[in-house]
Amino acid sequence: MAQNVDIVSRQTWGAAAPRKKTTLKGTARRVIIHHTALPSCTGLTECKARVASIQRGHMNDRDFDDIGYNFLVGVDGTVFEGRGWGVAGAHAKGHNSDSLGIAFMGNFNNDTPNQDAISSVKRLLQGGVSQGFLHPGFVLLGHRDLGETECPGEKLYAALAQLRSTT
Numbered sequence: 001m002a003q004n005v006d007i008v009s010r011q012t013w014g015a016a017a018p019r020k021k022t023t024l025k026g027t028a029r030r031v032i033i034h035h036t037a038l039p040s041c042t043g044l045t046e047c048k049a050r051v052a053s054i055q056r057g058h059m060n061d062r063d064f065d066d067i068g069y070n071f072l073v074g075v076d077g078t079v080f081e082g083r084g085w086g087v088a089g090a091h092a093k094g095h096n097s098d099s100l101g102i103a104f105m106g107n108f109n110n111d112t113p114n115q116d117a118i119s120s121v122k123r124l125l126q127g128g129v130s131q132g133f134l135h136p137g138f139v140l141l142g143h144r145d146l147g148e149t150e151c152p153g154e155k156l157y158a159a160l161a162q163l164r165s166t167t
């Protein structure tokens with residue numbers, strides 16, 4: 001039985017307070033995988049700074065109420081709380097009210113996602129199911145399945161089968 005993955009809290013990475021918070025309608029039934037299309041990061045110090053800078057960009061430049069994603073993951077598999085469980089994100093226009101958005105930090109058009117990051121996200125999803133935040137029959141999609149975008153990048157898109165498998 002896999003242990004729940006550790007999640008770096010908003011407080012730990014120094015998140016700004018959200019302007020507004022909208023609760024998801026019931027248990028999330030879809031998980032939408034993104035990449036940030038920004039440089040990747042490794043280690044707590046570098047990734048904390050990166051997550052904080054993504055939040056600033058989303059709130060100041062894109063006028064989101066908070067960082068867009070529910071969770072983010074670094075190259076080494078460290079998971080960061082974005083909006084967190086049970087909160088509607090701003091990551092896939094028209095699809096935010098019943099889904100969770102998870103972003104791999106980096107650009108995966110050419111880079112291959114690290115196994116540690118894949119395995120952390122699997123454990124995060126398993127934890128979400130066991131804690132009742134995520135429907136056991138949830139559907140996992142890449143952002144590009146829902147709109148005109150290359151997100152989450154060719155190589156990460158190709159790895160989504162690994163996230164869907166239960167082993």
Ligand SMILES: [Zn+2]
Nearest residue numbers: 034035143151
């Ligand atoms: Zn995306």
